[in-house]
Amino acid sequence: MSENIISVDNLHSKLSTRDGAAYVLTDISMSIKKGSTVGVIGESGSGKTQLLLALTGNQELTPGVYNGNVEYKFTNGVNGPLKIYPNDNDDSGNKLQKLQVTTDGNYKRKRPFSYKRFVKKESKKIKSKVGFIPQDPKSYLNPYWTVETFFKQSFKRNNESGKFRSFLKDYLESVQLPFEIRDKFPNQISGGEAQRVMMAFVLSHKPDIIIGDELTTGVDVSRQRKIIELFEDIKKDKPDLTIILISHDINFLHHLVDDYFIMYGGCVVENISNKEHIFQSEYLHPYTRELINSISSNNGINSRNIDELTSSINIHKPIVGCPYLSKCTSSIEKCDKLIPEIQGTQPDSWQRCWRKFDGK
């Protein structure tokens, strides 16, 4: 078995909003193996985007992650495990000034610890290693830059040897984009093209990990097929690349992934490490079972229905028991008191369900 490239431990995240704190991620523990392709699924608002922002230290609102850790183990370039959140983080954002003994025996004041500064610094280290293809790629492209200018910045930064023209051509071709697109501004290209520009850009950094958020939203079936082929090609070329795909669309994910993580109400409730087990309902978490039932139809999977399972979570209250309690038809007494612990199901798979935990 290959080692984990990302390990997440008890990650909690909340955002300050006008209506008070929004508890967007609760007690997330998961690990992702080097070279694997994993799918994160869950209905709209279940926390998928927030999870990947937290994984990369990119949450915009404070405090963001206030407990837990994300650890990376890259093959080269970054020595040793890299933790992007301080171990003893608190939710105030700042720590009291500490006194430090200097070599001459005197005390000097250390610069106050800034949580935000720490996360920013650490997440910078993973920037070149983790490529992110966002849900809304157009808003990430500078509106005043052509595609060519956009790539030029990266070319200069990475001090690539060779000719820029062939560099650009190669990467645009690798995502099936014509070279002519180089002269266009973001408002002159379609959403799908912008997504492929981002994909080419991400690939040009030679990342260890690629994260794609909702790559198939609003995309027709033939384009979806092309995205699948593109990832299959990338994977053939770079078997060590780890890919994390976030999607509502199991049909799309099922072609590509080895592992599934299922999210509900800001929690990861299940990890299925053998993708075929997602159709073995007797083993599934009650939410995953309902999710699969609702999106399966006679002619395969109908992913459009996933959002019909709307969550009843009040995001402004911290989760105390099982997040799925109010919808679950097989809950037991314990479920409203404690978040279920992780319990192994099939080899390498796990779920959080007290009923299963108690062997009922």
Ligand SMILES: Nc1ncnc2c1ncn2[C@@H]1O[C@H](COP(=O)(O)OP(=O)(O)OP(=O)(O)O)[C@@H](O)[C@H]1O
């Ligand atoms: N900037 C923000 N301020 C306050 N709440 C937010 C913010 N961004 C997200 N949320 C809330 O966090 C929760 C998780 O949002 P997130 O965007 O991660 O969902 P998602 O699973 O990616 O949904 P979708 O499938 O629609 O993209 C939602 O309840 C959302 O309303």
Ligand SMILES: [Mg+2]
């Ligand atoms: Mg999202």
